[in-house]
Amino acid sequence: MGYVAAKGGFDAIQAAETLVRRRRIEGRSSWLELDQIVDRLRYSVDRVMGEGGLWDEQLSARAFRQAEGDVIEAAHLIRAHRSTLPRFGYARVVDADEIDVLRRIVPAFREPPGPQLLGRTLDYTGRLLDQTPEDEGRRQAAEAAANRRERVVSTQVSADEPTVDQRVPGRLIDVLRNLDALVDRRRDDDPEPVDISRVAARPGAPRSARLSTMARAETGALVQLWYRNILGPDRNLHEVTLGEVRHGRLPIEVQNPLTGETVPIGSVRVTEVEAIEDLDGVEEDRTRFDVGYGICLGHNERKAIAMANLDVAVDRAAGDGPLEQSVLMTTDGLDASGFLEHLKLPHYVTFRSMMERKTAMREAAGTKRQERLAQGRSDCEVTDVSGDAGAPVEREDVLR
Amino acid sequence: MAVPVLTGTPSQAAFDAILRSLSEPGSIRQLPPSPSPEVPAYAMVALALGDIDLGVCVDDDPMHPVALMLRAATGMTITGRDNAQFVVCSNEAVPVGNLLTGTALAPEDAARLTIAVDDLDADGDGAVVLRGPGVPGERRLCVRGLDRKTLLSLGRTSGTFPAGIDTWLVTAEGRIAAIPRSTTVTQGEH
Numbered sequence: 001m002g003y004v005a006a007k008g009g010f011d012a013i014q015a016a017e018t019l020v021r022r023r024r025i026e027g028r029s030s031w032l033e034l035d036q037i038v039d040r041l042r043y044s045v046d047r048v049m050g051e052g053g054l055w056d057e058q059l060s061a062r063a064f065r066q067a068e069g070d071v072i073e074a075a076h077l078i079r080a081h082r083s084t085l086p087r088f089g090y091a092r093v094v095d096a097d098e099i100d101v102l103r104r105i106v107p108a109f110r111e112p113p114g115p116q117l118l119g120r121t122l123d124y125t126g127r128l129l130d131q132t133p134e135d136e137g138r139r140q141a142a143e144a145a146a147n148r149r150e151r152v153v154s155t156q157v158s159a160d161e162p163t164v165d166q167r168v169p170g171r172l173i174d175v176l177r178n179l180d181a182l183v184d185r186r187r188d189d190d191p192e193p194v195d196i197s198r199v200a201a202r203p204g205a206p207r208s209a210r211l212s213t214m215a216r217a218e219t220g221a222l223v224q225l226w227y228r229n230i231l232g233p234d235r236n237l238h239e240v241t242l243g244e245v246r247h248g249r250l251p252i253e254v255q256n257p258l259t260g261e262t263v264p265i266g267s268v269r270v271t272e273v274e275a276i277e278d279l280d281g282v283e284e285d286r287t288r289f290d291v292g293y294g295i296c297l298g299h300n301e302r303k304a305i306a307m308a309n310l311d312v313a314v315d316r317a318a319g320d321g322p323l324e325q326s327v328l329m330t331t332d333g334l335d336a337s338g339f340l341e342h343l344k345l346p347h348y349v350t351f352r353s354m355m356e357r358k359t360a361m362r363e364a365a366g367t368k369r370q371e372r373l374a375q376g377r378s379d380c381e382v383t384d385v386s387g388d389a390g391a392p393v394e395r396e397d398v399l400r
Numbered sequence: 401m402a403v404p405v406l407t408g409t410p411s412q413a414a415f416d417a418i419l420r421s422l423s424e425p426g427s428i429r430q431l432p433p434s435p436s437p438e439v440p441a442y443a444m445v446a447l448a449l450g451d452i453d454l455g456v457c458v459d460d461d462p463m464h465p466v467a468l469m470l471r472a473a474t475g476m477t478i479t480g481r482d483n484a485q486f487v488v489c490s491n492e493a494v495p496v497g498n499l500l501t502g503t504a505l506a507p508e509d510a511a512r513l514t515i516a517v518d519d520l521d522a523d524g525d526g527a528v529v530l531r532g533p534g535v536p537g538e539r540r541l542c543v544r545g546l547d548r549k550t551l552l553s554l555g556r557t558s559g560t561f562p563a564g565i566d567t568w569l570v571t572a573e574g575r576i577a578a579i580p581r582s583t584t585v586t587q588g589e590h
Contacts, residue, residue, distance in 0.1 A: 084415055086474055087452045
């Protein structure tokens with residue numbers, strides 16, 4: 001590829017960086033605090049962590065502020081920063097059943113094991129633009145903050161505080177499994193999951209690579225690919241029902257290198273989805289369902305739902321068609337945006353080479369026409385050019 | 401014993417100096433101050449870049465205090481010289497042969513070599529001449545406290561490119577210059 005370095009534009013590049021910094025730092029309003037971003041723009045912070053592949057709310061907020069609200073640019077900053085971080089150790093593998101749910105719904109079944117815990121969601125809320133006057137909004141926020149402090153001080157535990165069973169509920173798929181209503185895609189061996197930050201996932205990759213790729217993928221790309229498979233030309237998805245949609249905290253545990261004991265060192269919030277797929281293919285077990293799995297950092301239900309559906313769709317397609325390639329190679333936000341944005345860099349050599357090819361083709365065509373015309377003049381027998389005089393291009397040339 | 405760590409700005413400054421020294425071979429950069437007296441300047445590259453997936457060898461001595469410090473600080477495994485991704489030499493007497501050079505298909509498997517030297521200068525008596533990517537024309541580098549034969553064996557002759565060893569020369573004050581595997585090192589004219 002013929003890219004050239006931006007020679008001679010050094011001053012312009014420095015000026016561009018100054019312009020970027022000026023608006024970022026000066027602004028026309030007060031400085032945006034990281035706590036405000038973490039607290040009030042939480043979906044953006046979660047998306048940046050998920051697509052950047054690093055759990056750190058403060059750093060994510062910092063990246064989001066530096067990127068001036070551009071989620072993909074912020075994820076790029078986080079991914080770049082992540083690549084410079086040393087690995088100090090590996091966490092113990094945790095079972096997703098250890099999730100402490102903040103929200104858990106089972107759209108497929110009214111009375112699943114454990115509660116339907118609606119939690120914090122906009123699913124049943126009308127989309128009405130809040131036009132509360134700013135002063136009133138500030139007053140409400142201050143009042144709510146004061147009430148919250150009172151609640152914390154009183155430390156009164158509400159009678160309907162969820163129990164452990166409610167916070168760590170069972171799963172619908174266990175019920176379906178007991179009813180023998182599921183095909184089983186679980187494997188007996190326990191291979192190391194593919195580390196996609198070290199090895200690029202390519203078609204034919206194990207499921208762990210596919211799931212890791214989607215967990216880090218750009219939300220919009222997964223949603224688009226999901227929709228393309230529902231309503232678009234690909235149609236790899238048919239009957240879609242969600243078995244679990246969860247948002248909660250998963251513990252992070254490491255092994256103490258000296259004592260060998262497992263030590264909890266914190267938790268990450270994740271969104272987890274299980275999607276039930278109706279098997280209806282000729283070669284498939286039509287008496288059972290299959291289940292796709294989705295999980296990602298932060299609260300991002302759109303992404304986890306698309307991921308769970310695409311997981312099972314790739315498995316059903318079994319390498320037939322382009323879906324696996326689309327999932328593995330076209331859903332990463334940095335890959336796609338990076339490739340697109342690099343088009344803005346100087347391509348003088350690339351374009352000059354394309355131009356030269358066009359010129360050469362014209363010259364070759366011109367020479368050929370000259371030869372034909374010269375031949376036509378010397379041979380008076382050739383008068384019927386509408387007959388079978390060769391390829392259409394050649395006829396056109398003669399008629400001209 | 402507190403484990404020395406590089407965080408935030410010093411970490412980025414170290415990364416910047418290490419990367420820029422590689423991209424402009426033979427240019428002399430300054431590492432940020434060491435985070436602890438236990439970390440000599442020549443160990444800063446390994447401290448800044450090493451982690452749990454890598455092996456380190458200091459002066460061919462598995463019990464070398466710097467090796468133990470690097471293991472505690474980064475999680476690196478202490479290994480033999482022929483198996484280490486980071487080879488750290490506290491003086492010129494340490495042999496630097498028989499290191500990992502990577503292969504044409506996996507050049508990243510090569511060792512990163514750091515050698516402590518007495519002084520670095522942009523020119524002077526006994527300077528070597530560097531040529532290759534990142535060097536417009538040629539660049540002279542005067543290294544005090546490194547055996548000339550060793551110096552001439554660095555860069556392009558350390559392996560069959562793209563295999564080969566990237567080397568950093570570091571003074572006690574944290575002045576650093578690199579001779580990557582793409583650089584040709586020749587005798588300077590006197």
